[in-house]
Amino acid sequence: MMIPARPAYEPGDDSAELLKGLDARTLREIERAAQSPRMFGLAFGKTLRTAFTHCLHDPAARASGTWQAWAAAMQTGSALFASAMTAEGTTVECLIAHEKRAVPGLGGPTPFTDAGTWLQAFWLAIICRDQVRLTQLAHVPMELLRSSGTDFEEYVYDWVDALQTYWLEGEGLGDKLVAAFDGTNPQNLKFVDRELMLMILYPPLNVFYRFLTQDDEEFDKTLLQAVQLHHEYWTADEERAGDLDGAVALAPLALACLAHDAGRPIPFETEYLPEGLLDRSWLGRFPT
Template identity: 50%
Template sequence: MLQASAQKLVDGLETDSTDLGRAQRTTLTLAQSHCLLDPRASIFPTWDAWVTAMQVSSAVFAAATTSEDHVQCRIAHEDRTLQATGPQHYVTPGSWTTAFYLAVICREKDRITALCHVPLALLRENGSRFDAYHYNWISTLQAYWLGKPDLGEKLVSAVDGTDPEIASDPETAGKLIYPPMEMFHRFLRKDHAGFTQALANALQWHREYWTEESRMYQSPGLVALAPLAMACIAHDAGIPIGVESEYLPATLLGRNWYGEFPT
C-alpha cells in the first residue's frame, strides 16, 4: 500500500508539482520502512527506495528555486518535467535538512551543492515560524560545503539555539537537533574519539525519543537520519566509525550501493 501510494504520487508530479511535499514525506517513510525488515539496507529495493526519497527531496528545491517555468528532475528511474512551484508551505527548514541528509547519505555531490545554494530567505516564506537554530544549522552546513567563512561562529549560534531555555521544543532540540551538531563539531576538530562518543550519544538519544510510547510506531524512529548523514561525512573523510546500530544502516554508511544505477 505504501509502495503504491509513493509511486502514484511520483507519477503525478508532472501534473501537479505542488504534490512534492507529500511525495517527499511518503517516499521517505517508504525508505525508512524498508529498514524495518532490512536494517542493514543490504538489499537493492532498500537502496532504490532511499535514492527515490533523495531524488524527490532534491526536486522539492529544484522546483522551488528554478527561474524557468519547468525543471527536469530524475525521479524513480525516469526524467520528469516538473512545474516551477516557488515558495510553498512544505518548503521549510525541515524539508531542506531532510533533503541535505539524504543527498549526503546517497553521496550526491551535485545535489548537495544545489541545496547549499538555496537562499535562507526562501525557507522563511512558508507561513510557519521556526526557531532560529534551524536557519543557523542550515547556514552552517551550507558554509561548510561551499567553503564559506565564519563556519565556527555559525555552528556556535546553531548549538546555542538548542538551549532548552531558548528552544520552543526542548526535547526535540536536545535529543534530535543538537546531537548531529555535536557530531559535526567533533568532525571539524578531527576528534575521532569525540566523534565516536557523540555518535553513540546521538543514537542513544534517538532511541529515547522514538521509543517514547506516543512515538514508538512512527517511521522516523527506524533510522537516525541526521546522525547517519554526519557519520557518512566522517566515513568518507577517513574517520573510522566504531559504532554499530540498527538505527545506522551499515550498507548506506559504507556507500556499498553507490553507482549501481544512474541517479
C-alpha cells in the same frame, strides 16, 4: 559501550508483497507530484516513510529495493527545492525513480520548502553521496526557507547556514555554528519542547562539530550518544515506538556517512545507522 537496538520488528512472510505494493503507491505519488509540484511536500514525506519501511524489512540496507527507495526519497526532496527555484512557466529536469521528469517551476516558496524539509533533503543527499544535489541545496536562498510560512526556532536557520557554508567552503563557518549552538538553549525555545531539543535536535550539531575538529574519539562518543538519545526518545512510549520516524537516525546517519567517507571507521553497529547506507555498497549500481 551500550549499542542501542531498534525495537523488534517481525516482517512476516508477506514482506516482499508488502514492499512491492508500498513502492507502487509511492511511485504514483511521485508521478502526481511531478505534474503538480505543489504536492511535492506530501510526496516527499511518502518517499521518506517508504525508505524507512524498507529498513524495517532490511535492517542492514543490503537489498537493491532499499537503496532505490532511499534514492527516490533523496531525488524527491531535491526536486521539491529545484521546482521552487525555477521560474513559473518553465520546467526543470529532475531524475526521480529512474525517470527524467520535466517538473514545472513554482518560482517561489511553498509551505513545504521550509528549513526542516531542507535539512532532511540535505541529509538524504549526503547519505546517497550525491554531490550535485548537495551543491544545489547549498545554494537554496535562506529567504526562500524563511518564506515557507512555517515557524522554526532561529537556530535552525543558523544550522542550515552553517551546513551550506561547509559544503560550499565559504567563510564564517565557525561563527555560524556557534550561533546555531547558542540558539539551542532550552530556556529560549518557542516552538519545540525541551525533550525534543535535547534528545533529537541538538545532538547532530555536536556530532558535526566533532567531525569538523577531527577529534576521532570525541566524534565516536558524540555519535554514539546521538544514537542512544534517538533510541531513548523514540522508545519512550508505545506511540513513539510505533512511529516510522524513529526507524533510522537520519541526521546522525548522514554525519556518520561524512566520517566514513573521510576515512574514519565507525566503531559500532546499530540498525539506526543501516550498514549498507553507511558503507555506500550500492553506490554506482544505477543512475541517481
